[in-house]
Amino acid sequence: MLTIENLHATADGKPILNGLDLQVNAGEVHAVMGPNGSGKSTLSYVIAGREGYEVTQGSIAYQGQDLLAMSVEERALSGVFLAFQYPVEIPGVGSATFFKTAVNAARKHRGEKEYDAMEFLKLIREKRAALGIDDGMMRRALNVGFSGGEKKRNEMLQMALLEPTLAILDETDSGLDIDALKVVASGINGMRAPERAMVVITHYQRLLDHVVPDKVHVLSSGRIVRSGGSELALELERSGYAGLGLESSAAA
Amino acid sequence: MASRRTIPFDYPASGAIAAALPGAGLPWLDALRAEGRRLSADGLPSTRLEAWKYTSLAPLAALEFAAPAADSVAEADLGPDAFDAVDGPSLVFVNGRLSASHSRFDALPQGLRIVALAEGLADDPAQVEALVGGTAPLNGDPMAAFNAAFAADGCIVETEPGAEVQEPVRLRFVAAPGGEPLAYHPRVIVRAGAGSRLALVECHEGPGGAPSWSNPLVDVRVGEGAVLSHVKLQIEGEGAYHTALTKAALAGGAHYESHLLALGAGLARHEIHVRFDGEDADCQLRGGYMARGSQHVDNTTVIDHAVPHCESREVYKGVLDDTARGVFQGRIVVRKDAQKTDGHQLNRTLLLSPKAEIDTKPELEIYADDVKCSHGATAGEPEADQLFYLRSRGLDHRTALALIVEGFMGELLGEIGHEPVRAALAVRVADWIGDAV
Ligand SMILES: Nc1ncnc2c1ncn2[C@@H]1O[C@H](COP(=O)(O)OP(=O)(O)OP(=O)(O)O)[C@@H](O)[C@H]1O
Ligand SMILES: [Mg+2]
Numbered sequence: 001m002l003t004i005e006n007l008h009a010t011a012d013g014k015p016i017l018n019g020l021d022l023q024v025n026a027g028e029v030h031a032v033m034g035p036n037g038s039g040k041s042t043l044s045y046v047i048a049g050r051e052g053y054e055v056t057q058g059s060i061a062y063q064g065q066d067l068l069a070m071s072v073e074e075r076a077l078s079g080v081f082l083a084f085q086y087p088v089e090i091p092g093v094g095s096a097t098f099f100k101t102a103v104n105a106a107r108k109h110r111g112e113k114e115y116d117a118m119e120f121l122k123l124i125r126e127k128r129a130a131l132g133i134d135d136g137m138m139r140r141a142l143n144v145g146f147s148g149g150e151k152k153r154n155e156m157l158q159m160a161l162l163e164p165t166l167a168i169l170d171e172t173d174s175g176l177d178i179d180a181l182k183v184v185a186s187g188i189n190g191m192r193a194p195e196r197a198m199v200v201i202t203h204y205q206r207l208l209d210h211v212v213p214d215k216v217h218v219l220s221s222g223r224i225v226r227s228g229g230s231e232l233a234l235e236l237e238r239s240g241y242a243g244l245g246l247e248s249s250a251a252a
Numbered sequence: 253m254a255s256r257r258t259i260p261f262d263y264p265a266s267g268a269i270a271a272a273l274p275g276a277g278l279p280w281l282d283a284l285r286a287e288g289r290r291l292s293a294d295g296l297p298s299t300r301l302e303a304w305k306y307t308s309l310a311p312l313a314a315l316e317f318a319a320p321a322a323d324s325v326a327e328a329d330l331g332p333d334a335f336d337a338v339d340g341p342s343l344v345f346v347n348g349r350l351s352a353s354h355s356r357f358d359a360l361p362q363g364l365r366i367v368a369l370a371e372g373l374a375d376d377p378a379q380v381e382a383l384v385g386g387t388a389p390l391n392g393d394p395m396a397a398f399n400a401a402f403a404a405d406g407c408i409v410e411t412e413p414g415a416e417v418q419e420p421v422r423l424r425f426v427a428a429p430g431g432e433p434l435a436y437h438p439r440v441i442v443r444a445g446a447g448s449r450l451a452l453v454e455c456h457e458g459p460g461g462a463p464s465w466s467n468p469l470v471d472v473r474v475g476e477g478a479v480l481s482h483v484k485l486q487i488e489g490e491g492a493y494h495t496a497l498t499k500a501a502l503a504g505g506a507h508y509e510s511h512l513l514a515l516g517a518g519l520a521r522h523e524i525h526v527r528f529d530g531e532d533a534d535c536q537l538r539g540g541y542m543a544r545g546s547q548h549v550d551n552t553t554v555i556d557h558a559v560p561h562c563e564s565r566e567v568y569k570g571v572l573d574d575t576a577r578g579v580f581q582g583r584i585v586v587r588k589d590a591q592k593t594d595g596h597q598l599n600r601t602l603l604l605s606p607k608a609e610i611d612t613k614p615e616l617e618i619y620a621d622d623v624k625c626s627h628g629a630t631a632g633e634p635e636a637d638q639l640f641y642l643r644s645r646g647l648d649h650r651t652a653l654a655l656i657v658e659g660f661m662g663e664l665l666g667e668i669g670h671e672p673v674r675a676a677l678a679v680r681v682a683d684w685i686g687d688a689v
Binding site: 048049050051052071072073075076077081082084087088090091092093097098101102105106109141158162 | 659
């Protein structure tokens with residue numbers, strides 16, 4: 001589903017990704033770990049198409065298409081979803097209004113009938129309940145004044161509404177309390193499906209206790225330096241990045 | 253002899269206009285008009301005046317105005333009423349004169365009185381004199397001088413002490429220019445009696461086409477402990493000039509809120525002066541402006557904290573596209589005795605084009621020592637992070653930008669308590685965005 005080959009990317013002329021290879025198949029959940037500053041978020045942004053990152057070499061194929069040639073919204077409409085490490089606050093834009101616009105943009109793209117207000121209300125109520133998000137949050141401006149945990153749950157809600165084919169979750173587990181972590185983990189597990197792939201960026205084994213990945217990758221200085229099964233995350237938990245012979249800070 | 257601080261302006265046929273004004277021959281009114289004519293004879297304010305530094309009326313001065321035809325009024329096709337979902341009395345002025353057939357302000361709720369100016373001058377001049385004769389002096393407001401000299405119509409809205417008026421009073425000013433440039437100078441007088449509650453919705457509109465100049469003067473007094481909510485929508489044609497002055501004087505404990513949505517003319521200036529006459533009063537000035545093409549929109553406010561313990565809040569937010577130009581001048585004066593004044597001012601502008609421009613000039617003049625006063629201003633493009641976030645959910649650039657702009661303006665409108673009024677303004681904002689981004 002996702003094939004990344006020899007990806008090099010820079011921001012402001014600074015090399016961040018330096019020859020990254022990654023292959024994710026439909027139905028799989030991959031975990032990407034790695035020290036702060038190793039390029040995990042950058043990878044997620046390059047996949048989603050954020051401006052400010054220049055791909056200088058390499059390729060990304062998504063469902064056989066050249067992902068890098070697609071606009072941000074084309075990627076989203078063809079099923080790519082990024083749960084942001086730092087969700088953006090948008091003053092004055094009501095959460096529910098925005099979600100409806102996004103869901104209907106996707107439905108329209110797929111040639112499906114757009115939801116009316118009642119249909120959407122029903123859908124969002126269902127998804128909300130599963131994530132323990134109260135109605136009050138829906139009436140507030142998008143992410144504005146949300147707590148860290150609320151923002152992350154709000155990202156999960158959007159994933160649940162948009163039902164992506166490829167989801168990149170960037171540290172969705174950070175900032176969550178123990179109960180919220182379980183809610184989010186079961187949300188992720190609930191979306192595992194044969195036709196869907198997920199890349200879960202995380203620093204902690206505690207998420208992977210609940211969401212057991214098919215593969216674990218370690219990113220360092222912009223490259224995947226180790227790949228393995230779920231046991232690799234446990235090994236990291238015991239010995240840290242230093243145990244792999246890697247520096248544990250952004251000083252790469 | 254015109255100084256360089258004014259632009260010579262040959263307001264044509266001013267003699268003819270003056271002679272045709274209602275109430276001619278009433279001594280107090282003749283005197284007021286003579287004073288207005290004397291002060292306006294110098295011409296229009298030039299950009300050499302600090303208060304007019306960023307707004308040039310030179311193109312207005314170059315126009316040749318005809319006297320408005322008195323009979324064009326009834327037949328005019330007014331177009332849709334932005335506030336047709338709002339109940340309450342409504343006065344409609346076409347080319348500055350009351351159109352009785354379009355207006356309805358009989359059967360008023362108890363405690364509310366409305367007098368149309370020209371009608372009142374004919375029927376009961378003493379009553380009009382009692383209110384207009386006591387209006388603020390013209391002291392150096394150049395546009396007020398034109399209004400004093402040439403106002404042909406307008407109205408007086410008055411609440412009795414303690415009256416709670418539920419539905420807003422609507423004042424609709426429609427330009428229906430024919431072939432020739434048209435000017436009018438509506439005079440509105442609002443007197444909210446002590447402890448009363450009143451909402452006023454002012455709307456200025458007009459089609460494109462021949463140039464027009466509307467120069468309203470709205471003279472407001474909010475009595476002790478009274479609450480006045482003053483909404484204004486301005487949506488005039490590209491050829492229109494709009495130079496409005498609103499003067500509000502607040503008695504002790506009064507609450508005045510102004511909600512402006514300026515969607516343009518070719519050139520518009522919305523000037524608001526607030527003076528605190530009594531303690532523990534507060535005013536909220538909220539202004540939104542949206543301009544594109546080569547439109548020019550100027551918001552100038554002066555808040556005079558003349559007495560202690562008053563609070564003022566100003567939030568002006570706008571969106572400028574193409575080569576549109578915005579001006580925000582916010583002066584706050586805190587006099588020596590006005591201790592415990594609390595004043596805050598904020599101006600924020602979204603620039604949708606690299607050629608759009610805003611000039612922001614805060615002026616805080618503080619002569620008291622125990623006060624809280626601050627101001628802030630931002631201007632810039634919509635944030636790339638916000639656009640990316642929305643687009644990453646599948647919204648195209650246009651839709652994402654529209655949501656951001658709507659949200660930006662929506663924060664202002666959210667402060668309007670009267671839901672149908674808020675909704676009517678929200679529709680106008682959405683229309684603007686639909687046309688622009
Ligand atoms: N726009 C940019 N301009 C310059 N440097 C950037 C830019 N974006 C990211 N970087 C740098 O690239 C490196 C990788 O950043 P990135 O956010 O991808 O790391 P990360 O692996 O997600 O870290 P963390 O675990 O802390 O979230 C960092 O050193 C960061 O400072
Ligand atoms: Mg990161």
